[in-house]
Amino acid sequence: MLGDEVGIGITDPRDPEQGLLEAEYPAIASAVPKRRREYAAGRRAARAAMTELGLPPAPISTGTQREPLWPQGLVGSIAHCNTLCIAAVSLTHRSIGLDVEPAVPLPSDLERIVCTPTERHWLKTLPTNDRGLNARKIFSAKEAVYKAQYLVTSQMIGFEDVNIQFEGIDFTADLPSTLTIQSMSGQLRLVEDYLLGSVRIDM
Known part of the structure; x- marks a missing residue:
């Protein structure tokens, strides 16, 4: 989905909390156990992705909007649901977004x-049994778009600010003119029991 020049790491967010580096602990100092496990799984996945690119392990601290702060020269994205955590990193792209x-x-x-x-109008044209899953696809696409654009703009946007259009597994997203x-x-691909959304912005 993202190309050969992107490193990928996969972990299980249900595994015990482990593998964090010292600079990463402050972000979850007061977090509940589930959140701590998810955070640790995300950092393990990110370092596995870095290893795929031949990079040494490095801390990935957290910004004011809970976004990962990547080492100099690296961009990436971390996503998880209850049973899967995935991370992608790149040295050659401007930005990446995953969900x-x-x-x-x-x-x-x-x-x-x-x-x-506009999206709700499109959903109404679909068979009733397909509507809910396609609404979930819109959600996933918007999550990936949000992460990708934030790395570039540092601007927070809402669901209402992004309009998604699908063409098979491909989608386009229209964002605010500001x-x-x-x-x-x-x-947006269906892989086993998961929807995987991805966006990359080239240099």
């Missing part, structure tokens, strides 16, 4: 929060 979701329908009460009027990036493209 992983269980391949189950999005609860109907979240559809209006996540989806724009950002330095107004559009980007990505992929």
